[in-house]
Amino acid sequence: MDTVKLLAPIVLALPFLMFFVLGLLGNKMKPNVAGILGTCGLSIVAIVSYFIAISYFWGFGRVGEEYSQEILFNLDWLKMSETLPGLTIKIGFLLDPISAMMLVVISTVSLMVHIYSMGYMHGEEGFQRYYAVLSLFTFAMMGLVIATNIFQMYIFWELVGVSSFLLISFYFIKPSAVAAAKKAFIVTRFADMFFLIGILILSYYTETFQFLDLTAVSGDHATLVHDRMCGEEFFGFLPAISTAMFLIFLGGAGKSAMFPFHIWLPDAMEGPTPASALIHAATMVVAGVFLVARMFPVYFFEAADVLTLIGYIGAFTSLFAAVIACVQTDIKRVLAFSTISQIAYMFVALGVSGYTSEHEACLGYTSSMWHLFTHAMFKACLFMGAGCIIHAVHSNEMSAMGNLAKKHMTITHITFLVSCLAIAGIPPFSGFFSKDEILVAAANKDTVLYVCQAFVAGLTAFYMFRLYFRIFWWNENESYKHHAPHEAPKNMTVPLIVLSIFTCFMWIEKFFPFFPDKITADRKTLDLEFDSVIAGASVLVALVGIGLAYWLYKEKNDKPDAIASKVKCLYISASHRFYIDEIYLFVTRNIIFGGICKAIAWFDRHVIDGFMDMLGWTARESASGIRDVQSGNLQKYALGYILGVIIIAFFVFCSL
Amino acid sequence: MNLPIEAYLVVSTLLFFIGVFGFIARKNLIGILMSVELILNAVNINFVVFNRFLYPNELEGMIYSLFVIVVAAAESAVAIAIIINVYRKLKNISVESIESLRN
């Protein structure tokens, strides 16, 4: 415990230090030195994180059947009020099961990405800058998950947004990358605005930012929130709690690319692939899930309607993204939509979850966090595998690939296959367990959601194996004659192997000690029977999806095109992502810019500017009217002086 | 029977405003300077009269008149030096021609 307390600041301080060192001195170093320095720094962070997580889960954290919440340190950063101690923004370290788990996720994926990038980004201009921003991101993400108060979370929330922006726009000479970065930043900022408003409403009533106060539960209530906000109304007609919690969820939806804020994530693939693996697949995009999980008691007890809504938004998004993923041809976009779909899965799990083991579907919370963990590993592995493939064929498009299984990319091939099996939900890979638990939870609570999610599971299996077969089988691509694909260097394949080992064996507790029990939202352990019916059904669905993909894409044929032409309407609209981007453009360009803004601009230009111009005109005209008084003529001044004295004397005399 | 103090004050008032009139109406700088001397003398008369009529055993008013005379002499010396300099530069000592401070 004391050792952990002593080591805890390293998790934040070291990445921040690396950011400064690499950011300020990076250009003075050789690129390799910067890369190795960053990687070494992150290795230390990873070791410390592992140490903290293991000693928490297997040591001081476990008290009987319950896990404790420990605050390792908590420094005052900004006092908002002298009288209300809760309204102090602190920078601290809250250790509980989900933050310990997130420490492992972030440090593992980040370390793998650091190693992988040494190969992938080799020789790129701005290599040192890339590593500096990676360190910044790691710092921000760590700060986000260990936040002791919602404002600390918000601060780091914005910092991950900034580092995401910097990484998407890494190739800033490409206009598309710049546009994507702007899009990502604006969309997430737009959502963060709601988050901030939500925080303000919540802390206005509860007079605290601290998570431990906000999420304290006694009986059937989230105590503080219930006492302060129950029955309060926002704007006179909105229930205050639900409004605040929904606004906070909207912030999470923006970061986690839930419908309708999902539009930024596919474009964010303009960034370097390892950065996409780290930020836009494994860690940052699950911040929204983490946020809802962090505030879960409040959602469950005081804003159950919002929680249900979260479940349905998640279900819709997962279906929507899965359908789009089936028809994309850019492999990174397929993965991006798959990410959206899988994160939506986690939201569904939270949406149906109960708080203690007495509530139905209490497994949802656990499975959501568990899926977050497994998804981070296999999705990072998939992205890095895609990176190796892109490295080999110099294109993102499926049409430039095919038959790579026979081209000596054995390691990439096997790890990619393992990850695909995991995401498709085939036992014994990790994705099966986490996804299965989500389906169990959904089945316990809401049949509609279960059917929807089971169907999405089939779609997931289909589009992932479509991707797999199109890349590794299909047929020989003609461009290989000019440039034969080759296996990636060791520093790129080793992370793939590590991550696929995680993917394969994560379910064995003894081997992998980071998530020892099923832990419900009240941090108690949970014993649940394995539901073989639902597991069997989901495996069956996944196998159907894989079989369909095998039938269509094993070898080059006309079947996919034929099917596409039969459901042309659906196919085209799905490949245009159901025109959501176009709708956004229409709304912003034509309605907001063209309609509202034009009217506002007219008002500004004519009424407000007109008023200001009138003031200026009045001042100018009156000045030119009276400027002759300032003639420089001594005698006029004397006259004015004398008359002034006479007037003053007159008044003084009259007043006597 | 002696004249009351007001009689003296009337004289000094009239003299003062004659000076003011000259200051405003005169065109040439030496004329203006002369008007200033009239104004100063009117003030001097007041000092002396108040001293003599109200506090005959004190000397303040008289001493102040002395100092005013000293200062006036100094002032007119400097003013005339300036006027002569102005004349050298502009070949003119009309007050309207001196406006270089204006801009």
Next chain:
Amino acid sequence: MDFDFIDYLTGQNIMFVVLSAIVLGCGLMSVLSTKILRAATYLFFTLFGIAGLYLLMNYEFLAAVQLSVYAGAVVVLLIFAIFLVKNLGHETEKVSCSKKGIAALASVLGIVMTLVIVFNEGIVPAVVGPTAPQVDMQLIGDTLLGSGKHQYLLIFEASSVLLLACIIGAIVVATKSKEEK
């Protein structure tokens, strides 16, 4: 209060009226005169009359200073200045009527205002007439050069410094600068 004209017909008062007439008349002429040299002459007589008023009030020393400094020095200085400025002695000054009118208006307003105040304010009545015993020179000297209460050594010294500064200033201002030579 019955007003008896005869009571006021003393030599003292006659002298006062005569001197006042000289002061005001010459003062007025000095401002109205269009020829600057004549104005200077009228000014000389005005200052002379004022010296007479001082004498009337038994301030011999002040009257002497008035004569020597004002009438003797300042007016002479003015006349020299007039002669130094070419043709000024022969020029007639033309001032527009509106300017004169405005100046006259301001002056009349001021006179009315001041006189109303003078006659209404109830100034503490004169405890003595204008002919108090004349001031002893010894006393004036002590007052000017003493440093006690009601004594003015400091101001005396300050005015001596002022005069020195004026001498230097006048020389500096009036000397032709090198470029002009």
